[in-house]
Amino acid sequence: MINNHCSRANCKEPAHLAELCKRHYEKKYWPKHRVYAILADMEPKAVKIGISAKPRMRMAGMQVDCPVTLDLLGDIPGSLELEARLHSLLSDYKIRGEWFWYEGEAKRVADAIAASNEKIIREFLARQDQSFEGKLKAISEG
Numbered sequence: 001m002i003n004n005h006c007s008r009a010n011c012k013e014p015a016h017l018a019e020l021c022k023r024h025y026e027k028k029y030w031p032k033h034r035v036y037a038i039l040a041d042m043e044p045k046a047v048k049i050g051i052s053a054k055p056r057m058r059m060a061g062m063q064v065d066c067p068v069t070l071d072l073l074g075d076i077p078g079s080l081e082l083e084a085r086l087h088s089l090l091s092d093y094k095i096r097g098e099w100f101w102y103e104g105e106a107k108r109v110a111d112a113i114a115a116s117n118e119k120i121i122r123e124f125l126a127r128q129d130q131s132f133e134g135k136l137k138a139i140s141e142g
Ligand SMILES: [Zn+2]
Pocket: 006, 007, 008, 011, 012, 013, 020, 021, 022, 023, 024
């Protein structure tokens, strides 16, 4: 019999992975997750938006197989959800995987991560939500 609810006591959320809901899964397996921005020194410049508990170690691992110099611009407290939202909202700048052209909104988001300015990130997400709601409204109103 499969239990479809989070296995934590008093948690009624649906199970996501490992019989835990999303929030408890992240708490257990991603206790100190950071959303980071890593800049690749090439022309034009590219930036990787990713998530790791140890961004600097993550970058050191990547640098071994990378011909251009990488630079950890910065990292902020994050979640898998935040990473996924940023990836989808920056899709216009996507090169491949988690790499984006360092320009426009992608540059603004990366620079906000570099400055540990979570306010700019929140505002960016809110603006995108609004423009999405606006589009839906325009469609429903014909
Ligand atoms: Zn739970």
